[in-house]
Amino acid sequence: xxxxxxQPVPPVAERERLVEKIARELSREGEQGEPLIFxxxxxxxxxxxAIVVWSEWxxxxxxxxxxxxxxxxxxxxxxxxxxxxxxxxxxxxGLTWDEADAKGLxxxxxxxxxxxxxxxxxxxxxxxxxxxxxxxxxxxxxxASRNSAEAALQRLYARFPEARWTLxxxxxxxxxx
Amino acid sequence: xxxxSAALYGADTIAEFERAAxxxxxxxxxxxxxxxxxxxxxxxxxxxxxxLKAAGYKLFGLGATDPVEDQRPIVxxxxxxxxxxxxxxxxxxxxxxxxxxxxxxRTGILGRPYPSxxxxxxxxxxxxxxxxxxxxxxxxxxxxxxxxAADVRAAAQWFLTEYPxx
Numbered sequence: 354x355x356x357x358x359x360q361p362v363p364p365v366a367e368r369e370r371l372v373e374k375i376a377r378e379l380s381r382e383g384e385q386g387e388p389l390i391f392x393x394x395x396x397x398x399x400x401x402x403a404i405v406v407w408s409e410w411x412x413x414x415x416x417x418x419x420x421x422x423x424x425x426x427x428x429x430x431x432x433x434x435x436x437x438x439x440x441x442x443x444x445x446x447g448l449t450w451d452e453a454d455a456k457g458l459x460x461x462x463x464x465x466x467x468x469x470x471x472x473x474x475x476x477x478x479x480x481x482x483x484x485x486x487x488x489x490x491x492x493x494x495x496x497a498s499r500n501s502a503e504a505a506l507q508r509l510y511a512r513f514p515e516a517r518w519t520l521x522x523x524x525x526x527x528x529x530x
Numbered sequence: 531x532x533x534x535s536a537a538l539y540g541a542d543t544i545a546e547f548e549r550a551a552x553x554x555x556x557x558x559x560x561x562x563x564x565x566x567x568x569x570x571x572x573x574x575x576x577x578x579x580x581x582l583k584a585a586g587y588k589l590f591g592l593g594a595t596d597p598v599e600d601q602r603p604i605v606x607x608x609x610x611x612x613x614x615x616x617x618x619x620x621x622x623x624x625x626x627x628x629x630x631x632x633x634x635x636r637t638g639i640l641g642r643p644y645p646s647x648x649x650x651x652x653x654x655x656x657x658x659x660x661x662x663x664x665x666x667x668x669x670x671x672x673x674x675x676x677x678x679a680a681d682v683r684a685a686a687q688w689f690l691t692e693y694p695x696x
Contacts, residue, residue: 394640396612402630415661416681419654430676443633446626452661455627467649 363413368421371413375425377406379438385484391458391497400439406453407443408486450486450495457523459495459503463509466517479512541597547584547676548693555686567679568672574679574686575625575663578656581689582628585644585696589635603632612638623665632696648695655685 361399363371367481371436388407395401415423420446453459465476477485477492483493483505496502499522506520540546554573562570587598590605609620613630620627629652637643644652662678689696 361593395634398637398643400633400637400643402633415658416654419650421559423650440646443637443643443649444630446653446657447651448657457621457659 363417363514368424371409372420372424372428374409375407377426379429380432395443400443401438401441402444402446403442404448404453404459405447406448408449408451410447410449410452413447415447419445422447436459450493452486454488454493454495455518459497460523461496461499461520462523463494463496463502463506463518463520466492466493466519469511478512478515480507484495536599542599543595543597544584544587544592545594547598551580551584551693552691554580555690558683558686562676562683565673565676567676568667570679571663571672571674571682572665572667574682575623575659575665577686578625578659578689579623579628581693581696582625582632582656585693586625586628586631589632589640591607614673625656625660625663629653644695648692651688651692652696655688658685670682 361468368434372398375482377389378390388405391402391404391406393402393404403422403426410418423439426439426442428438428447434439442454448456448458463480465480480492480494485494494502494505496505502520506518508518509518536542546677555577556576558573561573571684583598586605587601590601592598592601600632603694606620609627609631612615613627613634631650633644643649658681662682
């Protein structure tokens with residue numbers, strides 16, 4: 354029989370830190386940074402789907418992410434007893450940025466072209482300030498809509514007129530692969 | 531027009547999906563036991579896909595031996611409209627879209643939502659498979675681990691066990 358290694362469980366303190374961070378994020382809306390939380394309601398019911406995109410998931414086995422998210426909603430509810438969200442959470446997915454990108458969650462992305470005479474560190478810093486995320490292929494800016502991507506592109510061009518950028522749109526294949 | 535496979539294997543139906551899911555599961559277990567983890571993951575991903583689709587078509591009112599091909603365009607339109615909110619068709623083999631479709635249909639249309647713990651489990655098991663499974667993996671040399679194969683197998687087993695409740 355093959356040896357099947359079991360996935361490690363994050364220590365309790367680490368789990369509590371993740372729960373706390375998501376719960377805090379649930380209380381503030383529209384700010385940049387991580388984790389990024391999407392909530393999609395189901396028709397006109399109170400039920401909703403949640404996706405939490407976060408670099409920190411890379412250390413957490415996929416199977417444990419939903420329960421961490423649920424716990425975060427329950428923690429959030431402790432301070433919002435008049436309008437709790439936890440009981441209405443229908444599905445919770447925790448995705449790293451690369452996982453979210455692979456699923457086409459962010460159809461738009463911006464990445465820079467390194468050119469002579471342009472300070473690559475300054476470009477890097479500007480992208481991080483715009484909400485850029487470190488990925489396996491360098492820092493990237495992800496967007497769910499064309500409008501927000503174009504707005505960010507304008508700001509970057511205003512700051513670095515000599516730099517060149519690519520705004521790319523992922524077109525999902527309609528064909529069976 | 532019926533798909534080319536219909537001439538060889540008959541029409542795609544809920545009953546066929548159920549039987550095929552069981553067969554793919556057993557084939558995947560054999561592969562994993564022999565150390566072919568990539569092949570095991572590849573087959574076990576389809577177990578989830580077929581059972582999600584079978585459950586979806588069942589909720590939509592199809593009988594066990596009705597050809598799903600007749601309803602496929604309508605169901606895909608509904609998924610695009612109500613689940614993806616994009617008017618675009620779901621990607622082929624999109625487990626996430628089908629899982630959401632089931633939850634949406636039970637909650638928004640039938641008014642009989644799954645218990646929260648169950649729908650969260652559905653999402654988790656779907657996520658475990660989607661992290662490493664994509665049909666185009668068959669075009670690649672794979673270096674899948676025993677750990678990933680065991681995870682995906684457990685998730686596929688969940689779909690087999692819980693299928694009657696989907």
